Structures are given as C-alpha cells and as structure tokens.
Amino acid sequence: MARRSKSRSYHRGIVVTLVGFWWQLESRRRADLRAAQLVRLDKQLSDLYGPLYARYVSGDRQWRQFMRVYRPIKQYPDTLDFFYDKEPPSAEDLWLFRRCTNTVFLATNSAIEETIVNNAELLVGERMPECFLAFSRTTGGAGDL
16 A cells, blocks of 8 residues: 555656646746747837838828928918819929929839838738738839829
8 A cells, every 4th residue: 555655746746847847838838938929029029010110200291391382272271182073284393293203202102112022021921011002003013193
C-alpha cells in the first residue's frame, strides 16, 4: 500500500511538471504572438498609416488654400467644390486648376499612391481596400490634364 502511494505521488509529480511545462510553453507562445502583433502594428503606423495621414493633411491644406486664394465663392465661403454649379469656373480658373493639379496636387497624390504601393503588405486584410483602389484609379490619369 505504501508503495502504491509513493507511485501515485510520483505520477502526480510528473503530471504536475508536464502541465507546468506545457503552461509555460503556451504562455511564451502567446507572449511571442502579442509581441509580433505589436511589431506589425508599429510598422503599419510608422511606415503606412502615419505617412498616409500626414500626406492627406498636407494635400487637404493645399486644396483649402487653393480654394481660398483662387476660387472663393462669396455666398458659400466654406465650400471645397471647385466646380460649384451656381458659379461655374471661368477659363482662367480652369487654367489655374490645371496648373496647380499638375504641379502641386499631382505630386501629393503620387506620394500617397507610392506610400500605398510600397507598403501594401502592411494593409489590414487580404485584399486591397476599395478606397485605395479608387484612389489609384483617380491618380492614374491625372498627369494628362
């Protein structure tokens, strides 16, 4: 009987040791997975979404300044619509629009597109988001204006 008790105690010790070892491996695996997720998130923010946001803000400021200087609409000063129906652009307005598009806006949009293409592996999901595809379609022929 005493021998059986020692045997059971021995087996319990082995089981407890194995469970502890498994628990430690599983905890390490989860910690490594979390660390890898944080590294990816950091890379997404520093290489993709951070630069995209900065370029978006820059482009938005450029457009707002362009509208304030070259196309102010008196009745609706906050509008950002260049081709406003109630006040169509003049020939000079269109020339300025094309010039600024080819020199300023196109450069910003190209930088945004380059950031997306060069960091596509950092996008969330398996497919390119539709908004990025639509943006790429719009910037594709902008140099022809």
